[in-house]
Amino acid sequence: MSGSFQPTAIEQNTLRGISLMTVAMLIIPLMDIVAKYLTASLPALEIAFGRFFFQSIFAFFTAAIGPGIAQLRPPRMWPHLLRGVFLAGATVLFFTALKYMPVADAIAIFFIEPMILTVLSAFLLKEQVGMRRWIAVAIGLCGALVIIRPGLTAFGLPALLPLGTAFLFALYLVITRKLSGEGSMFAIQFTTGIGGAALLGICAIAAALFGVEEATFILPDLPGFALLAVIGAISFFAHGLIVRAFAVAPASVLAPFNYLEIVSATLFGYLVFGDFPDLTTWVGIAIIVSCGLYIAHRERIHQREVTAVRGSRSGAAADPVPEQ
DSSP: OOOSOOOOHHHHHHHHHHHHHHHHHHHHHHHHHHHHHHTTTSOHHHHHHHHHHHHHHHHHHHHHHTTOGGGGOOSOHHHHHHHHHHHHHHHHHHHHHHHHSOHHHHHHHHTTHHHHHHHHHHHTSOOOOOHHHHHHHHHHHHHHHHHHOOOGGGGSGGGHHHHHHHHHHHHHHHHHHHTTTSSOHHHHHHHHHHHHHHHHHHHHHHHHHTTOGGGSOOOOOHHHHHHHHHHHHHHHHHHHHHHHHHHHSOHHHHGGGGGHHHHHHHHHHHHHHOOOOOHHHHHHHHHHHHHHHHHHHHHHHHHHHHHHHHHHTTTSOOOOOOOO
């Protein structure tokens, strides 16, 4: 008879959600790099539209080849479209920020998003968030700032763009959590893409009518079309992982893992631009990874306590076990 601990189904789902979120955060910066490159020739609104348009295209054809296009329709259409609207707004704001600010500074300001998400999870989703988890989120944010060390110039008016991105993206994640289990992954991706593309298409028409040159669409060349498709492909894959992660794990647990995005951003910066991280950057990375591992450790302990309490009460209603 083995005396080793066997993880419960809840623990397995939570750790699976953490794994999915980790992979998503490690590949998302690729989309930002391509978008930053395209802002030199295309409006941010058009780049964001391309992202959602191609995301819906990838979702449609993947479903058609696989389980069938019937998988594209969720039980409730409008909440899923609303999620796409929030994500579209966040995307436009962030791509616009990339045009006027260094990527590092924009990401640094955006990293208040996990803290916003944790607050929204506690108050809107009624998830239990213990003091240690709050502290881990705050320390993880400090680790991101250690890596990026944003200059004071980033905190002028352009800082409002990534701040708005953080808030809208947190709302997108809250809706994702609330809608978990409703519809297939293909339905979620397709409706999000349609909702985002519809909103941005309306904005583009308005920009053309009112002569807003900064938002007027420009016909891209063939490489430009290809790069827009690449952004859509990354969005389809990465956000599919995020949707699945939030379907199996609490939002407050997954929030700190958003910080892993800066780890992959540092790696891509080295591979593409030859920028090797200095000692201070490695310290920040160590802080972020340590906080993520600590959150996973605390979740395992908490779920064990919940399981033990419920098992000891022999079917009686058990009160929630507060996390410390």
